[in-house]
Amino acid sequence: IAGITQAPTSQILAAGRRMTLRCTQDMRHNAMYWYRQDLGLGLRLIHYSNTAGTTGKGEVPDGYSVSRANTDDFPLTLASAVPSQTSVYFCASSEGPQGADTQYFGPGTRLTVL
Amino acid sequence: GQNIDQPTEMTATEGAIVQINCTYQTSGFNGLFWYQQHAGEAPTFLSYNVLDGLEEKGRFSSFLSRSKGYSYLLLKELQMKDSASYLCAVKDSGYALNFGKGTSLLVTP
Numbered sequence: 551i552a553g554i555t556q557a558p559t560s561q562i563l564a565a566g567r568r569m570t571l572r573c574t575q576d577m578r579h580n581a582m583y584w585y586r587q588d589l590g591l592g593l594r595l596i597h598y599s600n601t602a603g604t605t606g607k608g609e610v611p612d613g614y615s616v617s618r619a620n621t622d623d624f625p626l627t628l629a630s631a632v633p634s635q636t637s638v639y640f641c642a643s644s645e646g647p648q649g650a651d652t653q654y655f656g657p658g659t660r661l662t663v664l
Numbered sequence: 665g666q667n668i669d670q671p672t673e674m675t676a677t678e679g680a681i682v683q684i685n686c687t688y689q690t691s692g693f694n695g696l697f698w699y700q701q702h703a704g705e706a707p708t709f710l711s712y713n714v715l716d717g718l719e720e721k722g723r724f725s726s727f728l729s730r731s732k733g734y735s736y737l738l739l740k741e742l743q744m745k746d747s748a749s750y751l752c753a754v755k756d757s758g759y760a761l762n763f764g765k766g767t768s769l770l771v772t773p
Contacts, residue, residue, distance in 0.1 A: 583761075593707070593751065594766035610759065629767060633732060653699070655706035 553577065556641050562662045565633050571626045571659050573641030580635035580646045582624040583608075583653060584616060586637040595641065597625055600646070631663045666690045668764035670752050675770045676742055684737045684750050684767045692757020698726050698737045699751040701766070707751055710737070739769075747751045 557572045575582065585608075595608030599618040602656040613628045613635060624643075628635055638660050642653040667689040676682040688696070695714040700705035713719055713728035713735060718762040725738040739746055756762060 585763075590765065593753075593763040595760060598760070643677065651755075652709050654709065657706050 552647055554641055554643055554654060556639075556656040556659050558659060559657070560660040560662075562664065565632055566630050569631055569661070571628075571639055571641075571661070573624045573626070573656060574622050575624075575641075575643040575656075576622065577643060577654070578621060579643035579654075580621070581644045581651070582618065583642040583643065583644075584614070584624070585640045586610065586635075587640060588599045588637050596626065596639075599649075600612045631661075635661065636663045637661060639658075649659045666754070666762040668758060668762055670764045672765070673742060673768045673770070675772060676739075676745060677769055678742055678763045678773055680742050681738065681740050682769065684752075684769065686735045686737070686764060688733050688752070688754045688761060688762075688764075690754045693730060694757065696726075696728055696735050697753040697761065697772055698724075698735075699753065699757070701749045701751060703748070707747045710750075725740070731738075737740040740770075742771050744756055744771050744773070749753030 553583050554575045570657050580601045582597045585593045594610050596614050597616040599605045602621045638658050639659045641656040644651045644653045666681045669691045670686045698710040701707040710724040718727045728735045749768050751766045752764040
């Protein structure tokens with residue numbers, strides 16, 4: 551069992567390009583999340599999905615979009631990358647949003663936008 | 665808005681005990697989590713508190729006081745591998761997980 555996988559591990563991207571970060575979990579978790587982590591700012595929620603077919607906006611959603619076509623996959627798309635989107639991106643999943651609902655994190659994608 | 669505060673950095677000696685504090689002000693409360701994150705790696709779950717009191721798990725313990733908006737993570741018998749960032753996170757009334765900026769712990773010989 552792999553848990554949560556993310557691809558790519560790292561990427562250097564020219565500003566203005568479109569980029570999709572992939573996230574797949576094999577734990578049959580209902581909820582999935584995308585965070586970005588920046589030095590001095592901690593983890594900030596970008597988008598989330600409580601169940602397949604639904605998505606919601608987090609603290610910093612601008613410039614990002616997500617989809618949740620099935621339980622396992624939760625891709626994050628940057629339509630037109632900007633340098634301020636340089637960050638480490640973590641995908642996470644949990645059984646559901648309520649109660650003692652522990653989130654488990656993928657290994658992260660380090661993205662640099664030039 | 666959400667406000668979660670924890671010290672930026674701490675240093676402790678191998679074999680000692682260290683306490684990392686976290687204070688919070690959030691819109692509702694549905695539990696407090698502690699995560700450990702080694703440099704260049706993903707956060708990993710350490711503990712969860714939803715009721716007041718102490719939760720013990722091996723060398724790690726976590727305490728919660730909901731009335732004071734306060735938690736601490738206690739690490740005993742420190743080992744060099746405990747050098748990492750420790751993240752306090754609070755689940756609010758909307759069930760979103762709000763993270764503090766993390767405390768970087770350095771364990772010295």
